[in-house]
Amino acid sequence: MTMVNEEMTDKKDNTKNKEETTDNKPDPQAPKHSLRLKLRLGPCPKLKEVRLMVIGKSKRGKSSVANTVLGEDHFSVSSSFSQNIYSGWHQLTRDGRSIDITEMPTDLSSDEAARPLITITPGPHAIILCFRCEQFFTPEDYYAYTTLKKWLGSHFSKYVILAVSGLDNIAGDGAEDMVRNSFVPILRELPSPDRFICLDNTANWDSRRQQGDKLLRLVDQVANDNGGGHFSNRKIRSFEQEMQYQLGRGKTRAEIKRRVVDGDDLEHVFAKQCSSCVVS
Structure with a gap:
């Protein structure tokens, strides 16, 4: 008798779990855009x-x-x-x-x-x-x-x-x-x-x-x-390799970028480094 009761209890629990799982599933008839919007409204880490x-x-x-x-x-x-x-x-x-x-x-x-x-x-x-x-x-x-x-x-x-x-x-x-x-x-x-x-x-x-x-x-x-990451491609990665080399010579990233913006010859160093790089 006890075994029968336990089986009936297990069946009820399984039915309940199935119902809860079904309730948590998104409605397949709901507009896709609204589902995406709900995903966007959740908490999101703030980039430093x-x-x-x-x-x-x-x-x-x-x-x-x-x-x-x-x-x-x-x-x-x-x-x-x-x-x-x-x-x-x-x-x-x-x-x-x-x-x-x-x-x-x-x-x-x-x-x-x-x-x-x-x-x-x-x-x-x-x-x-x-x-x-x-x-x-x-x-x-x-x-x-x-x-x-x-x-x-x-x-x-x-x-x-x-x-x-x-x-x-x-x-x-x-x-x-x-x-x-x-x-x-x-x-x-x-x-x-x-x-x-x-x-x-x-x-x-x-x-x-x-x-x-x-x-x-x-x-x-x-x-x-995008998993907390950033966009890149082969050309940007090649520029970053040269950037790391310049950083190793005691310069800061901001200093290097400012020199490039101001038209320093450093730009040509980067351009020469990546002249053969194909974007992909």
């Missing part, structure tokens, strides 16, 4: 050191986005449509974390891209692609994106965040809807359709710092999604 590569065409808000992340003006914002040159690098400490930002246009040649790749070593935690709300996403934009993916490596999409400026020009709450509808070709290639942020670069600095904090939290999420 953040390296960001900000990329975009002229007049797409690269410098403004970089300044918003830094919390103050460091990158020069130009009104010129012809400015397609390497803009620079800056590093500072904000709210207890080191932020390292490199800015790069989309149309640099491989040789011209040496400096931004050197200053982002050992690799960015996120790659921020800059656009503007009032400038519609075009086939040329998608071509630039696919060219960038080919040049950096197909896995770079895992680290991409879209930063769309010009929020001040969109009435009401329509900015996010506009991004979801207009940037489908890129968003569908990212791990999550929520990998974007809308920014108002004309707001006061208190508001812009809040936007910068939100963007940095998204960067934390990207890093967490």
Whole structure:
């Protein structure tokens, strides 16, 4: 009798466990986007050191986005449509974390891209692609994106965040809807359709710092999604090897990067070291 009771109890427990397991499973009929959003809302470790590569065409808000992340003006914002040159690098400490930002246009040649790749070593935690709300996403934009993916490596999409400026020009709450509808070709290639942020670069600095904090939290999420690591490829790894050699000669990483930005001959040392490196 006791054995029968024990068997009945075991069967009840097994049934209960199955029910609990079923309850914890996500509804297969639920929209995939909502499931991804729930995953993003969980706690995420805060990076103590953040390296960001900000990329975009002229007049797409690269410098403004970089300044918003830094919390103050460091990158020069130009009104010129012809400015397609390497803009620079800056590093500072904000709210207890080191932020390292490199800015790069989309149309640099491989040789011209040496400096931004050197200053982002050992690799960015996120790659921020800059656009503007009032400038519609075009086939040329998608071509630039696919060219960038080919040049950096197909896995770079895992680290991409879209930063769309010009929020001040969109009435009401329509900015996010506009991004979801207009940037489908890129968003569908990212791990999550929520990998974007809308920014108002004309707001006061208190508001812009809040936007910068939100963007940095998204960067934390990207890093967490990638196991806490950062983006790299063969060229960046080769630059990092040369960086380690320079560090061994008693220089600091920040000093080396500053010399590269200022046009020191050190840039040619890096470029020569990696001239035969193929990106993959």
